[in-house]
Amino acid sequence: MSKNLINRDSKYIAEIEKIRFFPVAPIGGDGCYIIEENGRRLLDFAGSWGAAGLGYSHPAITEAIKKASKSMASASLLSYASEPAIALAEELISIVPGNIPRKVWFGHSGSDANDMVVRLLEAATGRRRFISFYGAYHGGVSGSMSVSGHSSQTHSPKREGVVYLTYPNPYRSELEDNSPENILKKLDQLFNTTCPPKEVAAVFIEPIQSDGGVIVPPSGFMKSLEKKCREHGILIVVDEVKVGLGRSGLMHAFEHDGLTPDIITFGKALGGGLPLSAVVGPSEIMDFAPAFSIMTASGNPVSVSAGRTVLKTIENENLISNANIVGKNLQDGFRELANQHELIGDVRGRGLAIGVELVKNRHKEKKAAKLETAKIVYRAYELGLIIFYVGMESNVLELTPPLIMNENESKLGLEILNQAFTDVSNDLVPDSVIEKYKGW
Template sequence: MPEPGASGTREQLTDRDHAVIAGVEKLRFFPLAACAGRGEILVEPGGRELLDLSASWTAAAFGHGNSDIAGAITRAVAEAPGASILSGTHPDAVALAEELLELVPSRRPNPERRVYLGHAGTDANEVALRGCRHATGRPGIIAFQNGYHGGFGAARAVSGVHVTAGVPADPEVVFFPYPDPYRPHTGDAGTVVEDVLARARRQLERGTTAAVIVEPVQSDGGVIVPPAGFLAGLRALCDTHGTYLVVDEVKVGLGRTGRTHAFDAHGILPDVVTLGKALGGGLPLSATVGPAEVLDAPVASALMTTIGNPVSCAAGRTVLALVRDGHATRNAGLRGAQFLAELTAYQESGRSGADRVGDVRGQGLAIGIELVTDRTSATPDSELTAKAVYRAWELGVVLYPVRGNVLEITPPLMITAESVDRAVRILTRAIDDAAQGAVSDDQIAAFRGWQRID
């Protein structure tokens, strides 16, 4: 038997994984096995380097092996004052909450706001929705088709991407289309915001809605950047009808869009903001920032033993220092513009796979490439997408598909200009190769990805 932590070859490591790791927590698209990482690079057993364009679904937003985060973790674990804030407190948890209240703007003064510290976006959103229901005495939730807010509980049951796949919906949730300029549900991109807001208005007029939960960029739903006026319209409707606006920044917050908060681009202030993934610098950490009446009661109603543990909190405080510094956020804006320019040039290049690119879109380093059978019909091509990500891995790039036919690009925020150039060269070759049949059906058959198996 291998020594604990020994990797062997990539094939040996993936075989061991297959034998012991539960399938319920696997979302696999190719046989990725990494034994080390630094910056935007992952290293396979045997030494092959991969350019990481996912950052572990944005959880490693500040790079693999970040020295500042590693130093904070080392110091915290050496003299940890317990492992929880469940029945006591410690300095890093209190300071992290104070720093979050300073970072996340609100129309309320800080003394009227609280911070829930959790493990993942799932529990952050779960607590937000539960608190809004308790504070208002209303059961209803408005959410959006193909949205993602969590992997279990109420957060999962209001996630359109799960409900579409067969998960039972929350009995009190109403789903509306998320305004998509490339695939307008009305048939006219100019009318999608007006239509969605009209639907929301009619539902809110019933007086039964506790919260509207929305992503400022719909990530797993296809990296959709909504048109101007969408979030501002929701804000105005929530104000009119006494409903909380919950903005889920778990995947696109903390600098990813080239702004500190993705909602900054819309000129609004949410009632509740949820954060996760990048917040922990690779460790489990999430936060819900919102009004005291949403997050203070009922007391002891959101209990997990290691919430607010000092190691994750120390990592989170270091992440917030990196966010306040602003360099990573500025780099995300610059490198995102570089990605979009180079990918748009490929789309117009006439190369073998270029006519299969229906749309290129994004904000900062949250970018989507939508693949289609042809641009005229714009029919989603999930098979080509699966083969393109597999071929990209073969060529040395890691990225994943969302909504079936969209390649999602969310690399570490400090990715260099040279790495962006290299990434585009490899990725566009992967699309070309996949379009020409370089990847067989058998090669991708073992990788079910987002497919739900009952």
């Protein structure tokens, strides 16, 4: 740990921009590792919250950025028909299933992508309401926050007219009445009473509810929801920002559920570590009005060239298949660890989007092991592994490692976590150490 960087960070970086779990201060990175000032290499199971989809300093990304920045074909797409942005738009459209005419909008982050969709759909459909889910995280700017339902965002008022459903969670289905049937019944009730479906523009959904606790919906739920929405002309917006682009073991996570979204939002891994997001949607909606959602530097040649290289590298290096193989090893490994560590209540996920829920009394009330989760994450850092936690009760270890992670690295991470669980159960991490790191 670098005391100097940590001190400067405390002094100059706004708290409102932080979710800190331990005092990591990287000065470099390569592959699946980040490097601290003293040269210590930390294996990264978090991959910068999924933004480092190809890891750090992937040679193909470094090369693409170098080339694009050497002779910049403008710094904006607003009033320039810029080749790299056009090419990336063509490529994104080509990987989205279906044959309707589609267009692409570029932004800087998942937050602005979902924000743009909220505003666009309200204007283009003339419908003011949206359906979302408790636990959903679609972003941190007004529009995307207003259709989110995450416990970290109670500071900002929600948008009028958004209705929230419970995201079905198979691990807690006996304890909480959250079966798909009941949730869809609730939607019918809303449609028949306080939320007439003709007022609803769209449903926003994460194919795996990530920040809400890496919850994989039970099979059939998404399809039934889609059917119900289609009956009323309600559009389907799928947020692939965190789990898309190969991470789930398919190119798009919505493909596991056989969904046909109208609008798809991409971000995080798309930029290969640079700020880049994209919305892919039907041309007739995306052409609603000129200059409706503009940001000067969006679609700039450097970010979109990195984006093109991300798509190419996923294919060239068979990263979707790797996500399946290494993801399965990790899930199997955690299930083995569950034999030794009572705290592990559930292991779930798809590909390299994995959640490990930590609970007390796992055979009965499954009480969130919040303090223990924070301590395990802290201890893992001390032992050489970066891993974060998510969930409405801050008790789910989240794995979104680079898709390039190999089996040896995944094994090493599991060994470190095994030790971290043991050390925490032996009280090696006092409460006072983690008090500074409240997470989120």
